[in-house]
Amino acid sequence: MPSFALPVLSNRHTEFQTQNILVRDQDGRLHFAPITRRAPTLPPEILAEIFIHCLPALGFVTPDPAEPPLALCAICRWWREVALSTPRLWSSLLVDFDDMPTNNTDVDLYRKWLSRARGAPLSISLKDWDEKEVLTSVDPILQTFVGLSRQWKNIEIDVGMNLARSIFPVDGDFPLLERLTVSVHASELSISFCDAPKLRQVSIPIYNPHIQVPWYQLTTLRIANISVPGCIEILRNASNLLDGTFEVAGNPPDVATSIVHHNSLRKLSLGAMINQDHNVNPMPVLSFLNIPGLKSLTLEFRNWDTTGAEDVSTFSSFVSRSSAQLDTLALSSMPATTQDLIECLKATPSLRNLKLDPAHRLVNMDRVFSQFTGDSKFLPKLQSLHFVLDPVFVTPFAVVDMLSWRWASSGITQLKFFRFAHGHNQRSVDGALKSHPEYRRLEMEGMELYVGDRSLVDTFL
Structure with a gap:
């Protein structure tokens, strides 16, 4: 069998013109052409894909002249043309209103940024931790954001009362929305995301009963500052939930509540909001649940006075009632005596992974x-x-x-x-x-x- 020697690529000047690259001609056909130092070395589709992989894998993109995609526009005219014509490069954006200057420089940048995304699904985060007054200069950003609601895919809204009133309510549907985090310090606002057929992951760091989502669609849910009855009601409605995290506030309900039989839940985390006045016990939530398919359970007791033990029999009763074959268990500062803690562990013989952060003074x-x-x-x-x-x-x-x-x-x-x-x-x-x-x-x-x-x-x- 004859052997063929592969040509050796080189960038030496005398050999440079003899090397070829795959390019696309005006008719859209690919062919090999000699490399020149002035000609683009990659088809725009491949170059655009490389540019997209330069973006951060997690989080939202913060505009920075030293980072992609803005940095890509400063290399050469060819790169700039490719970058500006690639919508996915501009489909992610973090807007921090706390750092917003009083001039219109950043406002124009954000609006142009989103216009370059064209019809691409959008991932946008709005931050306003200082709850500033709505400046006239930022109103165009909010208008642009709301006007693109049909393109929302991954949205985080963490704003104060003033900006929230400028955003909500948002009319219409959300056909592309998949992930939502909404923390709005305006309890009187009615906010609905019910018309979002793809929505599966929701986080509500400050629970507001006026925030409505299609609970039955959700597979992942994070909620904080919710009452025990509110937690039970959401679990009753979120029948397809796989992973739920709840931080409860307040005392358990005084009235009888029927048991929620949840056949989908696989991972449940219950914690308590930090309260300076009294202990908040997340365990009563278990009294109203039957979760036969549960694999992972986390219980976190925060701000608990560890000088006295509590009745933890609710835990064993829940495990027995559910007949759950737990794989992973994490107990943090559980107000249990040594023997009660041991009895809780005996109730879960199927465990493969265990984390304990016990109440030291009790155990x-x-x-x-x-x-x-x-x-x-x-x-x-x-x-x-x-x-x-x-x-x-x-x-x-x-x-x-x-x-x-x-x-x-x-x-x-x-x-x-x-x-x-x-x-x-x-x-x-x-x-x-x-x-x-x-x-x-x-x-x-x-x-x-x-x-x-x-x-x-x-x-x-």
């Missing part, structure tokens, strides 16, 4: 670690264990004994990941654990271990 951690040691019926499938603790409440030998037993014992799943994160600089405790021969042996044999400052590690499962 004997050495006893908890001992529970993980020697009992093959206690969390037999556990693979990942994450503690967030103050090390002064833990005996290093109890930790090492637990790790050794969970690594080598038969009849249980081998513990593969262990993290012990704390919020204080406790080098002596860290050193006692890390220098222990068993700890070092487990690390060498493949157990993934972390002991140290919680700020240096992801504290969530």
Whole structure:
């Protein structure tokens, strides 16, 4: 079989004119043409696709002359023409009204930016944390934003009362809207996104009952500052929800509420809004739920007075009623005694991932670690264990004994990941654990271990 030598590409001047590039002629046909230093080296479609990949993968684009897409327009006339004729380059925008100057420079930039997006689906974020007065100069931006509502795809609106009144209500439908975050400090405004057939992901950092969305369509939902009855009612209506996060405020309802049977939910996170006057318990929400398919549950108790324990039997009752085979559980500052915490864990034998941030003054951690040691019926499938603790409440030998037993014992799943994160600089405790021969042996044999400052590690499962 004859062999063919491939030509060697070179940028040396004497050989430059002999190299070819794929170009498109005036008739739209592709062909090879000699490379010249003055001619475009890529077809505009390919160059445009490269430009799009220069944009940030996450978040919204902030106009910056040193960053794409504006920086691309300053390279040469050819790049500028391609960039300005590529709508997707201009379909993402963050507008921070707090940094808006009093002149019209930025206003004109934002309006031209959005005009270049033409009919492309839009991802826009409006920020107004200082709740400034509506300036005449920014009103054209709001008008342009509202006028493009049929192109909204991913929208974040975090504005004060004055700007909110200039935006809402928005008339019409939202045929392209898929993701929505709305935090509006104007409780009297009626805001509806019900006519949005593609909307699946919604976040409402400050819950307002006047904000209406098609609950039954949603698959992901984040809501804060919502009452227990409001939370239950939304879960009743959001029948297709897969992932829900709720931060509740206020006390549980005084009237009887029927159980919500939710067959779609797979991940549920319940927390409590920080309240300076009293503790807010998110657990009563579980009293009204039956979620047989739930795989991940997070309970966060914030601002809780840890000097006294609470009745946590609601947790075990919920797990029993739902017959849920939980895979992941995270409990933060749960006001439970040592025995109550152990009983809650016994109710979830299917767990593979566990994170505990216990109420230190209520829980004997050495006893908890001992529970993980020697009992093959206690969390037999556990693979990942994450503690967030103050090390002064833990005996290093109890930790090492637990790790050794969970690594080598038969009849249980081998513990593969262990993290012990704390919020204080406790080098002596860290050193006692890390220098222990068993700890070092487990690390060498493949157990993934972390002991140290919680700020240096992801504290969530």
